[in-house]
Amino acid sequence: MIKKVFEKPLNFLETILFLDFIKGMSITIRHAFTKTITTHYPYEKLTPPKRFRGFFGHKTVNGLEPQPVFDEWVDRMKIEPRPGKSRCVVCYLCKKACPVPDLFEIDGGKLENGKKVVSVFNMNLMLCTFCGLCVDACPVDCLFQSDIHETASFSRKDSILNLEKLEAIGKSWQDRREHEPDRIWIDDDARQALWRENKLNLKRVENA
Amino acid sequence: MAYIGLLSLLAVMLGLSVILISLNWLLGPKKKEPYKTYPYECGVPLYDDTAQTTFHQGYYILGLLLLLFDIEVAYLFPWAVVYNFLGVFGFIEVFLFLVILTLGLVYAWKKEALDWQFDLESL
Amino acid sequence: MQASEKTLNEIKLRIPYVEVKKDKLISIVYVQKELLINTLKTIKEDFGFKLFIDHSVIDTLEAQNRFEAFYILYNVDTKERIVVKTKTEHSLPSIERLWFAGKWAERETYDMFGIHYEGHEHLVRAFMWDTYSYFPLRKDFPLQGYENVELPSLNETVFGDNLTGTMNYRRTHTYVPTLKDLEYTEKNRIKKKAQVVLNWGPLHPGTHGTMWFLFDLEGERVVQTDVILGQLHRGVEKLAEHEPYQQFLVYTDRMDYISALCSNQAWTVAVERLLGIEDIVPLKAKYIRTMMSELQRINSHLLWLGTYALDLGALTIFLYAFKEREKIMDIIEGITGARLTISYTRIGGVRMDLPEGALEVIESFIKFFPKELKDWEKILSRNRIWLKRNKDVGVLTKEDIFFYGLTGAVARGSGVFYDIRKLEPYDAYGMVDFDVPLGENGDCYDRYLVRVEEMRQSVRIIEQCVQKLKTMSKNEPFMAESQDPKKLRLTLDGIGLKVPAGEVYSSGENPRGELGFYINSKGGLKPYRVKIRPGSFYNLCVYPHLMENRYVADAVTILASLDPVVGEIDR
């Protein structure tokens, strides 16, 4: 329950022979002759884990939507799902879930057949905290966070995601990462190289 | 004659340092901005307008002691060189010398002059 | 634990003019403003509620006695907590003689509500500069502030970005201090007694953030110290009043940004207690939360150890600590998706189940970590320089702990058994086995040893959590009972379920001391008032006392051993 902490004081021999220094120095020298454990950042990059909360994207309609939720929402909101385009059903739940006001700008356009499609979906990432509450809120698994983490830009305009950008990110995500298993990391070898002394002994998983 | 080398090195180093300092001035950009030359004090307004004020250091006595010990060393250098010529006599001589000065050191130690001097009541 | 019926009755018997109230969540003593000091004194001295936890006021907007003040006190021996409440129009008696920590709390309240404290020695604003004329936490102060300063954006002038609609960058802002304001504040804080007043901070590597210290120096010795806070003040408490409970979680990340998960957990537990759903949170979620927040504790202590060593000149330890910290960050990133501002917990559970491989990775980490810790201890713990720099520096007695309202490792370093995880177990802490390290002398060295030992104990806790989680199947729920997990999260976002009226004080043991949330709900989607009790803020309040007659070089030692984080101090 209670553990008193204390350390023995230095004894005479340790003081005159500088054993405390030597102990420390033996550790630093040992480290000096082991391999480095850094990633050479701009030249080498780690793959972010699948759950990484980076730039946002819109998944596109490709037949893998969560059913029956998607159809329910499509019916309820009178949406026209278009293959290859955003799954968004203009439910505004993401906007509601967002702790920041004015981050989302969402609007649905009316088609000639009376159905709706999403026409405006702007996200002002200058205000964004990347908390992921909007992603949780999305009922149709449309809005998601991708693995894009290099988000700096030279212009304010570039930090606003519009529908095209979101769809492009979504498509590229669906091509690259969507099929991956829900695993802590994907790049086991690179991580093992960084963890070096730790043996990770993860079960190998073949990418589907 | 032996010092010509020393003097020439001195001259070369003087020239070099002047060159290095002025090169910076020649090659660097010159852009004036309002707070660029503001003294660094963590980016906030200065409380005192200048840093060149009276500033109490705790080791002033140590400085004086150093001076005395330096003079002592000045005597010991010649002694160290001729120590073997002098034999026992020289040893006793310097032993006395050292003992008397060690007394001084012990006195300083006892008077806590070897610690930092701070006297807050005098504020 | 709230004060028992028995204690309340004894108080009622002893001090007949008070009113007592007790419900499941909180025990309150109501008292008249005029009799406040006597009551507090009796409660402190005769009933043993020695530890000062928090004080602030609630702006009730009523016509008479607009402000309701509350004082939260703790009795370490009987493990009871009590809240003393009083009503006032605009002024209160100062309690700085009873608890020094009250001085800082009063400064904060004066700053935010404009309450005047009679008998307060140095009533200056805590976060805002001294020439600021509004009181931001009053209910009639608008959330976005009064817009009266135009700041042209560099981006606009250089790149010509002209955005429209809600995307437009607002050029007008609330009042910002000018250099003149800052100079006035600076000179108002400290009356120069000695030779030189040194600005130590806000942009300084040794202050661990944007803290602004003023050292009045006689040579290298500090004669008096003052702290100017507020460089990172964002009005989190104000924001809390305007956010649904779930959405405020995001802001707790940004308070103590080094241990975001622990703050998340403390907030979640507080809201769960208010909602009364603490018991229906699934066991798996509890274990996951405990495990993750202990990982975060190690992470936070590693940052502390690294910067502490860095401040004392041992730069290599800094990078060794960061090497291990990086591994924890990798784990947390893999599980939650973020490295710093994590927002992983949800009211009623956690955001996601653990991914595949997470437990194996954590197991591998905790197997290796103690060895590494031992190595660092070999470099530091018995090094003569380390001993010289830390022993007998910044000594805090047990009485100091209570007087200054210190918690966390600082309190434990002085031998005060104060660990919320043991005293008032939340989540899975009651179900795991661990020791609380206690120091003896209360100097920087003891605090160092306590924190290092805490890392070992965290490893123990994580080990037990991993063992427990391994026995749980993948299909067990990680959110409180609900058909659709997403639905509960959404309902708590404020679309469906509403929070009942009531108040609660609930705290979590953060790496930097007790992080408490006093939530006052009048029902509905949003809290009426949230007072956050930041561990760092009260831990820092002892700093001027510790710095008396010490050298500038000790400033870093003492500050680093208190381990404050500005995000939490300023909120």
Added chain:
Amino acid sequence: MSIVALGIIIAIKVVVILAIILGIGAYLTLVERKVAAHIQRRPGPMVVGWHGLLQPLADGIKLLTKEDILPSSANFLLYNLAIVMALVPASLVFAVVPFGPEIHVFGYDIKPILTDVNIGIIMAFAFGSLAVYGVALSGWASNSKYALIGALRKAGIIISYEVVITFAALGPIMLAKSLSTYDIVMAQIHQKVWYIFLQPISFVVFVFALLAETGRVPFDIQEAEAELVTGFTVEYGGMKFGLFPLVEWYVEVLSLSSILTVLYLGGWSPINIPFVGFVDPFFFLGPWSGFIWFIIKVTILFLLVLWLHWTLPRYRIDQITTIAWKVMLPLALFNILITAFIAPLLRG
């Protein structure tokens, strides 16, 4: 020896010392960064050149092309004079360092020492302590509190360790019976013993004083980054900023390490078996092996300094002065007395 030959020899020596100060001094920054990096399990500079070999060049160019800023309310003359006063005396110490044995080239006997004088060792200490002015002046001239505190701390260190270093050096001088650096090495060769074996106490004291005078950990308080940002250099920029660490951390460490090598490690002599003789694996190089040994010894010392630097925490200023006066100085005095007993036993 003709005047022309003498002039050429002196010119060559001066150029060599200049090369040591600028070239090697600059490259030691790379060595330091690499050593620090590997101790901390990083690769260090890797981008400019192969394994960052051109990094010092890039650093130099960067420093030279920075803007030359004079802080307002700083004193222009003293501000710049400080750099000169830091660089010049520190480099003058090399004038009395014997880099190797006497060599015979083109019919001339050349001692690889710029000024071989009777009192070389005193001159080395005198020049070494002159370097304090650069630091102290820079602190006052730049009119910043951090700089002032840093400069005064440096002055405090010098005040404490100047006396310690001279007292420590008295031991070897007594054994060698000479103040000339060249003769001290020769004495060690004749007596067939490095003085480190006879003077272990004074060696330790000297190493501590070396660390203190050069501002290395655990005595780097004059720029203690955590408290004073960078201490006395806080108002300097560009090459001016670059020169201070160059002088303090590299030139001074090199020069004092050379002096230490001369005093305790037998200068250019090969590996020593006390009182028996010397073992020289580089015997095939003839007299040139001496230079190799000198370089090896100084390198090892420099690496030792780096190793300490990247392992230990730092002392506080009052602890530093107290240690100097209460531990180091009595030890050095004690050492002198012991040496007085053993010195007559040595034949030289």
Added chain:
Amino acid sequence: MLSQIAFYLFGSISIICGLGVVSASNPIYVVLWLLGALIAISGIFFSAGAELLGALQLMVYVVAIAVFYILIITAVPWRKLHKNEQHNRLIGVAVLPFVAILYVEAFIVALSGVSLSKNKIIETITKNYGNASTIGIKLFSTYFWAFELMSVLLLISMIGAILLGRKEEKTYD
């Protein structure tokens, strides 16, 4: 000849620096001028062949000035100093004629054939024994009483320094 040139060079430097000492208004400059003067004087010692004295002059006095320097920074009331900067710089100019006269005299002396290099005794001693040994043997045999007295003197001055430098002792006067 060379040593003669060196003597005049260092001599004039020391005179100039000495003038700087008395004419400078800022104490920091005073210290720097003094430093220059002392280095020049040690240069004179060197040029005269008294190497040990020169080196010790460098070591002891340089350190001494470091102490002065700290004294100035720590004890000079700079604020008052900045207020009355009306220091008379003309003193320096007024001294110049005297310097000129001095130089003329020095040249007359030099031309009349009295020069330092004539003093052969010093040179022979330094050549045969080295400066330090010569001084050492003299000091520890002929003048050993003076040497021992010196230690007592140093002890007294040490005690004096401690008594004067400590603020605590001042409280009862």
